[in-house]
Every structure is written in C-alpha cells, then in structure tokens.
Amino acid sequence: MIATLHEGATGQARTAITLGAGLLLVSLALLLLGGATGSTGIASLRHLMAARHDPVAWQIVWDIRLPRTAGAWLAGALLGLAGAVAQGLFRNPLADPYLLGSASGASLAVAAAMVLFGASPLATPWLVRLGLTGAAFVGAVAAVLLTLLLAQGVQHTLRLLLAGVIVGVVLGALTALIMLLVPAVQQTLQVFMFGSTAFVGWSSCALMALAWLVCMLVAWMLSHALDGLTLGEATALSLGLPLPAMRAALVVVLALATGAAVAQTGLIAFVGLAAPHLVRSVVKTTHGRLILLSGLMGGVLLLAADILARALIAPQELPVGVLTAVLGGSYLLWLMYRRTDYGQPL
C-alpha cells in the first residue's frame, strides 16, 4: 500500500486500467452465470450449452434469463454512473442518485398509473407494463424538475439538496396516501419499491443501454467540471470552466440515468452510493475515469446481487433491492469505521 501511495500519477493510471479490465471480465463471467441461474438454482455452464438443443429451455434462457441478467447489469451501471455524477456535482461523498427526489417521483407516478390503469399485479399485459415503465420515467424526471424549480436552479448546492429532500418527503407521503386509499395496488407497488429485475425484457435492455451510452458520453465530456469543482466553486470558475451550463447538463444526465434505471427495475438502494466508493477505495483518479469505472462497478454489484437474490433461497426469490440494501449498508458501515481509523470525517 505504502509503495503504491508514493508512485507517480502513472501508477494510478495503471491501477485504473487494471480495475476496468478486471470489472469487465467479472461482468462477462457474471453474465454467463446469470444466464445459467434459474429457479432451480445455479446450473453448470455445460447445462447452459446443452439448453441450445432444447427449444423450451433455450426460450427460457434467451427470453427470460439473459435479458434479465443484462438488464440487472445495465441498471447497476446506470446507477453507478449516476452516483459518481451526484457525488461530484454535490461535492459530497454521501450523495446518492435518488437525492433529487427521482425515486419518490417514480414511485408516486407508478402508484398513480396503477390506480388509473387498474392494478393487476405482475400478470399485467405488456402495454400496461410499458405504461408503468413510462410513468416511472416521467415521474422521476418530473420530480427532479420540481426539485430544480424549488431550488431556483442548480447553482446553490445546499438549496438543491434541501429541495430534493423536501420533494422526496412530500411525494413519499402522497404515495403512502394512495396506498392507503387503494389497498389493491399495495402488493405491486411493493415489488417496485423493493426493486426487481424480474420483468426486464430485451426492449428494456435496449432502452437502458442507449441511456447508459448517452449519459456516459456526456458525463465523460463534462468530467473536467467535476474535477474543477473538487477545488471549490471559486477556483473552478477561476479556471475558466463554464460552470452553470456544465452543471445543468450534469443534472440532466443524473435525472436521465436514474430515471431510466428506476423505470425498469424499481428502487434499488445503495448501488449508486456504494459503486463510486468501491472504485475510490481501489484507485484515486479523476472523474473521467471514475465515472466509467463506477458504471462498470455498479453493473457488477447489481448483477452479483441479482444472481444471489435468485440463487440464495431458490426456487423462491429475494427482492434484489433488499439484498443490495443489506450488502450496501454493511459496506458503508465498514467504510465509515475504516475512515474513522484514518482520522478523516466521511
């Protein structure tokens, strides 16, 4: 550890590349594992290959397991990316992609949509499911816009955080009210609020992949603004960065990435918070690399959690959001104690 600390910046670059390659390899391995994991537990790879000759088994793998596996990775990647952007934008290591009220906005919109469409849990026709997905996305983006409106822009970080908390509380209360008034939606809404990758199809995957590519590209292009912001607002401005425009664009990235993930998989906790921390505990690097690595890390985290959730008590299934909350929470707790050892506040 001491040796790496004294290495030059090129040492950090090498560590970052190694970490990226490692995460990609793990992702690939997990994708295969995810394809092999069904309601009967984890099958061997040979079993998976054998499934190619059995049309029913192949249909299960191709239409259910693979899109779900890819979807879990993509949703995690979106959340990890959003987490890295949020923590840089708000200059706060505890910032979370759900901070601007997107999570509560999505829940409220889904609850409202279910009441409007009529709630038939899980077995709803695809049109309704698409409607719910769209509602979640619109709700997430609308909540972020509401937060921005209350905060009168993106320039005052503290006001933005407070507005996000207020929007979250108020919209959460409205969701609770709907659940009280229309008890029939409770069960489906719960699935959404715990987060689940069970309903992700190939179309959802395509949507998330597109969102991920766009967000990644824009965030990477604006990563200098996040680096500059670590030196403080005044210094960032003194470096000639057009902060207001860059900030606005980054908030849009944050809303889009979070909205896309939440709309497909519900509220999955802690992935967005933990992924950037995990990356930073391995390598201290600039935001350009951090954003990319956090995306990969988020994908690995959520996919691993999803496979665990499917396999732990097979043929039953744990809600993956519950699992990420438990694992992510314990990790953060450990991080907090370790940081206290260093004598630094979190």
Add this chain to the structure above:
Amino acid sequence: MSAPPDTVPSAALGAWAIGARLGRADVLHGIDLSIAQARWTSIVGPNGAGKSTLLKVLAGLLAHTGRVTLLGQPLSSLPGRARAQKLSWLGQNEASANELTAYDVVMLGRLPHQAWLAPASALDRLAVEQALRATQAWDWRGRPLGQLSGGERQRVLLARALAVQAQVLLMDEPLANLDPPHQADWLALVRELVAGGKTVVSVLHEISLALRADEMVIMAGGAVAHQGNCRDPATHRALERVFDHRIAIEPLLDQWVALPKS
C-alpha cells in the same frame, strides 16, 4: 472618478468605483485601485475589512458594481478561458479534493490551456512538474490530497495556482498552515515570480510578512484606507492607525516588523 481605465497600461489590475454586497451586507464601497505590474502587492486590514471580497472582485469571481481591468482590458468583457490564462486564483479553505492525487490536482491548473477533452501535452506535464518542484511537493505527487497534512496540502494547492503560469496571481492567505521554513520558501518563490515579470497580489493577515511585499493596500471598513510602498513611513503610520494603534511598526535587521502593543 480618477484616471480613465485605458490610460494606465502599466497596471496589472485596475478597479474603479467598486462596490460589492454579500447577502444584504454592504462589504465594499467606492474602491479605486491600481495594482502595478511585476510587483508584489499585499492587502492587509482588520477582520471584516473586505480583503478577501476585494480579491474575489479583482479575480472576476463575485458580482459587483464598478469596473475592473486586467492587463488593460475590461475584465467583464474577457471570455472565461482568456481570463483564466492570464489570472490565477488561490482561494482560502475551499478545496475538498481529498480523492485526487496531488499530481492530478496540479494538472487542473492546466485546464485553461488545454483544448476541451485533449489529453495533457508534454508542455502541460512540464508545467506541472515545475510547479510541484517549486513548492517542494514533487515527492508526494502520487498521494491523494486527503492523506496530506494541512501544510503539505497548501503547497500542492499553491503549485496548482503556479501551474496556470498566469501573468497575474491572486492569493488569499497563501501562508495558511505553512511552517516558518516554508513561509520563507514562499517569500523566495514570490520574489522569483516578480523578478520574472509576474504580478502577485496576496491577502495576508500576518503584518510582518505582508511588509515584505513591494506595495501595500490597507483596507478598513470596506474601503481602501491607504495604498503605498511597504517601506514608506506613511504606510507604516496608516497601518498603525487602522489597527487602532495596537501595533507598532519597527525596523529589525533589514526589515520592518509589526509588534503588538499592550
């Protein structure tokens, strides 16, 4: 009010009728100032005199009334990037870049010179190395800022400001957290910069150190109480006056020092 802005080409920074507010408080009013090129000017004054606010206005970082010129050009009409190449800013207690290595932090000082998304050039890397060596921070270039002591951190941030290689450097309390040997190093560094034609403006609360500058701007109550040469007795009397005659400026060896009076 005084000389029209464009007739003072030798001024690095000019300010005319500056007023500024922080929230509802009127922090600066009616400030006219001209800061000479290739000189070190220190800004001093009692707490709350508006020193840091003035420095921010001169750097173009704070909304204000009146006008500021940088090297003869109106600051407000300069694009952000052009201003950033000519003027470097070192703030006080604002960095939180705990997760970046010292090298990466100093490289941020090259942003005004880099094309958008372009990787660092050999020239950038040279500037970063020079800056880190000038503040004796080269040895811990690979360490994250969060693992450095206050003084070590300050030297990295100073190197960040140097890496801009700007014509004009504005520094707010640059000696914070530095021990006496590194304060002396800083003085030597500023002398070198000024000898190389750069203009340095620093807010300092340590009067004896501030007296080592060429020029001094003494502020009180949001206005300039006096501006003059640091060796001029009139400057010394003005200093004693704004500090309520609780200090005395006395010669010691070849310098002037501020002594507290009881």
